[in-house]
Amino acid sequence: MGEETLLIVGNGFDLSMGFKTSYGDFMQSSFYPKNNSTLCSYLLKEYRANMGWIDIENELSKYSKLLSSFELKSEQDELKWGVAAFRKQYEDLKLSLKTYLYEETKRQFCPKQGNPAKRVIDQLPADSKIVSFNYTSIIERMTRDRFCASKGNLLHIHGSLAPSDDIVFGVEDSAKLSKEHVFLYKAHSRHLKVQEFSDWLNSAERIIFYGYSLGDTDRQYFEKFFRKLCSSDSIYTELIFYYYGQASYDNLIWQLQVLTNHKLTQLQIQNKIEFIDCSM
Numbered sequence: 001m002g003e004e005t006l007l008i009v010g011n012g013f014d015l016s017m018g019f020k021t022s023y024g025d026f027m028q029s030s031f032y033p034k035n036n037s038t039l040c041s042y043l044l045k046e047y048r049a050n051m052g053w054i055d056i057e058n059e060l061s062k063y064s065k066l067l068s069s070f071e072l073k074s075e076q077d078e079l080k081w082g083v084a085a086f087r088k089q090y091e092d093l094k095l096s097l098k099t100y101l102y103e104e105t106k107r108q109f110c111p112k113q114g115n116p117a118k119r120v121i122d123q124l125p126a127d128s129k130i131v132s133f134n135y136t137s138i139i140e141r142m143t144r145d146r147f148c149a150s151k152g153n154l155l156h157i158h159g160s161l162a163p164s165d166d167i168v169f170g171v172e173d174s175a176k177l178s179k180e181h182v183f184l185y186k187a188h189s190r191h192l193k194v195q196e197f198s199d200w201l202n203s204a205e206r207i208i209f210y211g212y213s214l215g216d217t218d219r220q221y222f223e224k225f226f227r228k229l230c231s232s233d234s235i236y237t238e239l240i241f242y243y244y245g246q247a248s249y250d251n252l253i254w255q256l257q258v259l260t261n262h263k264l265t266q267l268q269i270q271n272k273i274e275f276i277d278c279s280m
Contacts, residue, residue, distance in 0.1 A: 003205035003206045004127070004128075004129075004204050004205050004206070005124060005127075005205075005207075006128065006130075006131065006200055006204035006206070006208070007120065007128060007208045007210065008130075008131045008210070009130065009131070009133065009139065009209075009210050009212060010133045010134065010209075010210075010211045011134060011212075012211020012212065012213070012244060013134065013139075013211035013212075014136055014211070015211065016117040016211060017109055017115075017117065018111075019105050019109070019138065020104055021101060021104060021105065021136065023055075023056045024047065024052055026096075026100050027043070031099055031100035031103070032044075032100070033092055037089045037093070038080060039089040039090060039093060040089065040093060042059070042066075043056060043059055043063070046059050057172075057217040058171075058217060060171055060184055061171045061175040061177065064171075064175075064177050064178070064181045065177070067081055067086055068177075068178040068181070083180045083181070090183070094167065097167070097169065101136055101161060102161050105136045105137070105138060109141075116278040117278070120208060120210055120242070121143060128147075129147075129153045129155070129204075130153065130154045131154075131155045131197055131201075132154065132155070132157070133157060133158055133212060133218065134156070135158065135167045136160070137160065137162070139154065140154065155200065156193070157194065157197045158191075158192070159191035159193075165191055166189070168186050168189045168191055169186075170184045170185055170186045171185060171186065172185075172186065172216075172218070172219065173185065174219075174220065194221070197221065201221075201225055202225065205235075205237060206237070206240070207237065208240045209239070209240065209241045209242065210242045213248070213251060214252065214256065215255065219259065223259050226256070226259040226267065227260060227261055229270060230263045230267050231270070232270070234270055234271075236270070236271060237271045237272075238272045238273075238274075239271055239273045239274070241274070241275050241276070242276050242277075242278045243275065243276070243278070244279045245277065245279045248279075249277065252275075
């Protein structure tokens with residue numbers, strides 16, 4: 001094919017390979033630091049209150065604002081709720097998440113031939129590129145290094161579990177946090193790879209989204225791009241969205257409405273768009 005193809009994958013890709021890589025899976029595991037962490041206790045409470053669902057990144061923002069509203073009156077309060085305590089608990093949580101994901105994904109796996117995620121990978125043109133919002137190396141292992149960072153055709157935008165790398169774990173720029181909690185911003189991390197991602201996104205003629213919900217926590221990466229695609233002078237782009245079931249489709253349509261400033265119909269007029277249900 002004579003067009004530049006970009007595949008963007010999210011956690012739904014790893015889940016389709018049979019790995020338990022969701023935040024919920026992590027929180028139910030023995031790796032989750034349940035003891036001696038007010039942050040982790042708060043997250044676990046929210047997880048249970050939402051009946052087994054959580055957006056940890058959004059909850060980090062809410063917890064930060066909660067701490068900022070506290071008036072610390074004693075040294076004991078500072079040790080429990082202060083900035084140093086919060087930062088250590090955040091770093092411990094991040095390390096525990098990395099350890100969990102490494103242990104969960106190191107086992108061997110063999111996707112079935114009919115697996116839609118495998119089919120998407122196998123059908124990618126040779127000169128395609130992949131952007132992964134996942135920390136894991138599932139794609140590298142699936143493709144036997146046909147796609148990898150060293151070849152310049154695979155980008156882990158939020159970092160990875162590789163020894164020379166780190167994961168980008170935090171909140172988006174639009175979160176209004178106090179200055180002492182600046183370490184929570186994704187942009188604070190030296191491992192965030194946004195410039196290269198922007199270049200790939202804007203040069204692609206065909207973009208495939210698999211297992212990626214275009215959620216609120218990553219809106220900063222796509223809002224300008226999708227609104228540009230709605231303009232009359234935009235470059236014609238082919239967009240393919242893989243989703244899993246009706247609820248996933250409804251959420252995807254809503255996110256596209258938000259990202260296009262409620263001009264989804266215009267996006268469909270100006271571009272070629274296909275929605276594929278991989279649950280069927």
